[in-house]
Amino acid sequence: MVNENRVEIRNLTVRYGKTISLHDVSLDIPRNKIFAIIGPANSGKTTLLKSINRTLELESGSSVQGNITIDGREIHEIWNVYELRRRIGMVFPLPVGLPLSVYDNVAYAPRMAGERRRKVLDEIVERCLRQAALWDEVKDRLKNLGTMLSGGQQQRLTIARALSHSPEILCLDEFSIAIDPVTTMRIEDVLVQLKEEMTIILVTNLVQQARRLGDMTCFINKGRVVQVDTTEVMFSDNPGNQLTYDYVRGVFG
Amino acid sequence: MNNHQPEISSALFTATVFTRKKQRMQRIVGIVFGIMAVAILIPLFVLVTYLIIRAWPSLTWDFLTDVPKNGMRGGGIWPALVGTIYTVTFSLLIAVPIGVMAGIYLNEYAKDSWFTRIVNMAVVNLAGVPSIVHALFGVGAFVLFAGMGKSIISASFTLAIMTLPVIIVSTTEALASVPRPFRTACWNVGASKWQTIRTIVLPNSISGILTGVILQVCRAAGETAPIMFTGAVFFKYVQRGDFFPYHLNEQCMALSYHLHTISTQVPGVPEPMLYATAVVLLGFVLIFNSFAIVLRVYMRNRKKW
């Protein structure tokens, strides 16, 4: 029987040196859904995403306790961590165009996994740039430097790169802060289509974005999970938790 | 409607005492710093022209390719020129791979711990050790202990030890100038550390690394002390224009040491010859330095972010 949850987090505690960024977090992230995570600044949202693809262990001073399983397999036991990261697409809030051409930016991940065939790479680049709503703007300058694109374009380039290795789980961390509203809408539409193929974890500071897109919503505060429920319940008049109610309506502390 | 907003004009179009002061400071700083920049050009220019004028009678092609004659009082500097090329090249072959790999390790792989901090501190301190100390170390370690004797190979190892710390430091600095988000972006898509270094970090720091290396070439060519006790010899007969006159276990002549001997040990050397030797040594350094400058300009134009 296939486990219904794609990612299961159990008793996850993350420390940076002495500061504890996540306290005993347990979450079930369902398959083929958009799982929205909201919470005030410093609550540990980014840290949570980093622990899922194990880039947290590259931060100096970090230590992790607890279990994370993907499809029932414990990720801390995975030996080929690069393959794990390839199965997870990661978009962080600050746009990072690599100092390569636009084409090479998107073809980077497949190449690092050993793909050399030009035709395959061409297809990947076009598909991902289309999904990130960037293709029309850059199709004539694929040879230009990725770092010379505008901030919003670089952010969409980052999204395209995260999609380029056909991840099974897509983590988006405030992906839209540098992107204009119209383009954001286009990408949101793409996300809704993409959940057919993958599980999406969406960290957002825009509560309304969580409401629009999330199937489930999780509210994190000060490194602890305050409430997880379906988005309908979380945004209803009676979510069952005063903190959630306040945060969602913007009257928080 | 909006009567409460202050007038913008008054503040922007009148100069207050404070803004005047600011602008005066701006001009003064510009002028003073500009003078400083020009001031360092003057000595270099004067030095080079003076040397060239004094050296002029001796500065011929023959001087470069001929061997010393008449007990160093005539002929050219070929054996010394080739000797310098030998020692510098072999010291680079030793120091560059070790230095660059150590730099990569320290900046990219080493976790921040007391051990790496001590290593870093040691490297920085070694970079400040006077060359005569390196020379003595070279005598002890390579000439005597390792049994290499006074030879090109001992001299090269000594020069390598001398240049290593600066190569390591300039490598770590060059690597550190590549912003960390580029690295995390690569790691996030499943690139290993080495793949990230090879595809992103090194291509964007290689000019900085090379600049550091080239500056060390100049230092290795110019220093007398490290080779004086480890491999340089007063005179060695070689064929005129012979590119491979030395074996690695032999001693060789070297420009810096040659200049030292003919100006202090040999009486009666014609003055233009002294100056010409200095000009060649300086030319060697200037040529390599201009390489470094071209590289840096190239790097700036190619700056990708």
Ligand SMILES: Nc1ncnc2c1ncn2[C@@H]1O[C@H](COP(=O)(O)OP(=O)(O)OP(=O)(O)O)[C@@H](O)[C@H]1O
């Ligand atoms: N590399 C690091 N080293 C030390 N402390 C860190 C590091 N990264 C995050 N932290 C700490 O962990 C805590 C949680 O940070 P995190 O980035 O996960 O918050 P966040 O919820 O993503 O906030 P925001 O909404 O502002 O992005 C913060 O107190 C932060 O100072």
Ligand SMILES: [Mg+2]
């Ligand atoms: Mg964050």
